Amino acid sequence: MNLLLLTADQFLNDDTAQVSGRQARHIVEIHRAELGQRLRVGRVNGCHGQGIVTNISADCVTLSHISLDQPPPTALPLTLLLAMPRPKMLRRLLQTVATMGVKKLVLHNAARVEKSFWQTPFLQPASVHEQFVLGLEQARDTVMPELVVEKRFRPFVEDRLPDFLEKDTRALVAHPYDAIPCPVGLPGNQPVALAIGPEGGYVPFEIDLLKAQGFSAVSLGERILRVETAVPVALARLFN
């Protein structure tokens, strides 16, 4: 935790906040914070800065003199379309995505997504929020990503995706067949959409639907990567 990320309801007033649960334990057990210590804090969708620990009780830490004056790091101009991964991977991916600065994430169904994946409690809003907070705290970011869940692939791609993407979006799908190498170092103001399929990849019908919406197939190299590796590798190539 490189930043203590606070939601509006954790503020008692403009410059005082109280945290409990995981965040309080982290401050006490990992940072071993003492009274008077300064910590880096941020406000969800706001700025970050510092606060001073002024009270520590059983499961509650109070921060006062909070002053937030630094903007969050630059976000990626990216809409990430991810086929629903297996639940254990989902949690880590939500964190990774938030850490790397993705602000629009679409988890969608695909032919090779196991139906049972959709039953996971890790998709519940409180769980998603927790993973996003952990990812943002890692990166000293404050801007909460937006998550969209699309359980039917075809209506999503055909009907909603065109409106969802900004005009002039560079649309790419990670798919190693008939593909060009994934571009490197795109200009920072170029909106990009990147689709990454499930284990085993998209089926040809899904690739055709994406191509009909202007997506180009790109390859991340001759090695087949797990999705949790493919995401950081692709983002590091696209936006370096």
Next chain:
Amino acid sequence: MNLLLLTADQFLNDDTAQVSGRQARHIVEIHRAELGQRLRVGRVNGCHGQGIVTNISADCVTLSHISLDQPPPTALPLTLLLAMPRPKMLRRLLQTVATMGVKKLVLHNAARVEKSFWQTPFLQPASVHEQFVLGLEQARDTVMPELVVEKRFRPFVEDRLPDFLEKDTRALVAHPYDAIPCPVGLPGNQPVALAIGPEGGYVPFEIDLLKAQGFSAVSLGERILRVETAVPVALARLFN
């Protein structure tokens, strides 16, 4: 598992092999292989190709007519120096490192490495081998990485590291202070050493030791990444 990676002791003769345990279960339960089915197989440190399933019993699958004629994918010209991560992360990192084509990995101590990390059973050779096999099978690679464990940082960096690195190695340490941006797209024949510190980073004394050996500090951007994200991000930048 995009390749079934076989060790010498799994071969009954030149073109027949028997697998049990995890690999047999994977073939039966995930691939749902039937008699006569072709599977992609490889031999550790050798080529890959195909084999045919000719027997399936309780916990054992036999592959015959194995023909291995394709070379493994290109390895990275990299020596990766990683401060010992926490055990859960270690397992995944060993897989990721193998998948991405790293062939030399040095796990080393550092001031901010918790002593308890070294007690993990995941460092035992059989466990390391298993994670490497999983990583190689993912990437359709066959060449086993070499793992070196260095429990004392200073003697390692001062005495052994110089001999360990090839001549003209480009030596980099991921460290965001006084750093240049991490280079992008190095030439494929340039040997590289990359050091990545523990959570919280290397301490100044450690950075000084590395710099004295010719290491330059490089930054991966303004976001602080967990080591399991920093590794794929750094490798994707260096070798795209």
